[in-house]
Amino acid sequence: MRGFAQDSEDPLTRALAPPPNESPNEREQRLRAEAEAQRKSDQIDEVLKAERATLKKRKIMRMLLLGQSESGKSTTLKNMQLTYAPRAWAAERVSWRAVIQLNLIRSVNAILDALEVELSNNVHYQTPIHSRAASPGSPMSDEDDPYELPEVHIPQESKPSLMKLKLRLGPLRQVEIDLKARLGDGTEELTESTLARSSAVMAATPFDAASNPLQSLSTRRSKEVIVRSHQSWKDKEKERKEKDRSSVRPATTGSVDGDRDSATDVLAGCADDLLSLSSDPIVQEIVERKKVLAGLGDSAEYFLGRIQNIAARDYEPSDDDVLRARIRTLGVQEYHLVFEVRHERDPWKEWTVYDVGGSRSMRRAWVPYFSDVQAILFLAPISAFDERLAEDRRINRLQDTYILWESIVKCEILKNCTIILFMNKCDVLQRKLDSGVRINEHLPSFADRTNDYATFTQYLRSKFKDLLSQHSPGRPFYQHMTSAIVRNQDSLYPITV
Ligand SMILES: Nc1nc2c(ncn2[C@@H]2O[C@H](COP(=O)(O)OP(=O)(O)OP(=O)(O)O)[C@@H](O)[C@H]2O)c(=O)[nH]1
């Protein structure tokens, strides 16, 4: 047992201790406040207990989605909603418009940045904040440093028209700023430098303790961790719409829901220039050679191919647009999925799904949900074997996934949960291998095995299975190869309990 002398060294204990020289009156007030706090806490516990009992009675399956950032958790959830609750999905689809517009505009502005550098013939340019070098998806190799990438020659006669195009698309800078402000922190991808400026504490696994209790307290307070479902970007959008409806102002015609929406107006006004930019062979060469899209996520190219649809006044997101849309999950978000389409294996009518933010700054926020779920759906993005973590560029993303998987499968509280592993982003993996990426250059343990899809996926299957068996020999688990952006996959109904 720890003695008082040791405890008094603990800053947390010191912070909670009664003040020295407390008067009887102050003591009475303090005790009363403590009793009130305890009563409130007990009340909350009672409500949670009652909720859990109700969920059990109504046969609601509770599932937690886990995995590193950009592993495809939210995309998998969207795909489940699309497949099993299509009416609710359709009703929500339009709310994704602003996120999709931002996804497109971010890529366009990154292209404009690169174009500007090439036009000014400045080889030694700084990588823009949103660009590849600091984002997930960045290749492991430093050979691809933009400082080193070959310059693109722009003929003198092409410069004026490209310059004009760049100027005419200038208003999209402000639209990016406005959309980010409107949708919130999830629109900024994490980088080492943004994290260094925040009070977030990195944890490779949900169980890693902060190095001192004060740091732990500040983490609990930090925005990264405490954001809950009621603060999601969707709620912000709903609030905004309510405000717009109640304020007396004429609605513009054309935009889907009749709201005045400057992002839609500016984008529609830029449609022709956007198409000229994306189809210009010099711009295409810059994008290719400078790897402009490499750090903008797996959907950047897809959205550039959808300019004609997205940059229209009456744009309505398609199912694929919504599946591809990227916005970072903050904290833990709760979703209720009521099955409109029954699955033949389906003993459940409703699922409560918890979708978590996957970066190292948010993993400790997962733990409170562990005691109360029946299934863990773990997303392992297997295409990330040649990428580094955005939040810590020293760490290979596949190594990070192994560490995380191991911490989950050996966790005592989760030992009765059904474990499902989605080895995700199979389509991206296939593309990478087809383009000639060598696995063993990034993963020495792959050694001289054949550099093909079948051999690598079999190798990974065994690796994940071995890590599980080391800690729980014989424990069953479900393993599926997935591409979360592909619709109507049977594996989306992963359990047969
Ligand atoms: N091509 C392809 N893209 C995918 C796949 N799964 C997810 N994506 C894309 O990868 C990006 C990240 O996916 P998310 O679902 O937002 O990742 P997440 O795990 O929720 O990330 P956090 O919320 O940051 O923890 C999105 O642009 C998705 O469209 C896949 O299987 N194939």
Ligand SMILES: [Mg+2]
């Ligand atoms: Mg997410």
